[in-house]
Structure formats: C-alpha cells, structure tokens
Amino acid sequence: LPLPIDELDQTLQVEPPALIKGYLRLGARILGAPAWDPDFNTADLPMMMRIADMPSRHRKHFLGSA
Secondary structure, eight states, X not given: OBOOGGGSOTTSOOOOOHHHHHHHHTTOEEOSOOEEEXXXXXXXXXXXXXXXXXXXXXXXXXXXXX
C-alpha cells in the first residue's frame, strides 16, 4: 500500500530511525517510495545493501577475515 504522504503532518520535525541511519552509513540504498504496513502501523522502505559497497572495516567486523 502506498504511504499516505499527503495525510501526514508536514510541520513535525522528524529524524530517520537509528536503524535506517545505520544501514545508510553502511552503504545501503533506498530503492523506492515508502509503503504503508497497516498490520504493524508503520512505513516500510525497500532497501538494499551490497556487501561489496560496505566499508572494509565493517565487512571485516560482520564477516570476519573471510
């Protein structure tokens, strides 16, 4: 379902959630518009993170020396 952007309060100051900011710092990309998930009452973003785009220090941390 599309996120009803026109119905949101545009005057509110909001920050992206820490998890989204963390993914973006690791090299993730947002692939499209947000969708509305009525079951969880939240917005979802299609994101993708290629391991090759991740900074090498983070790759080593998450994947080890392999």
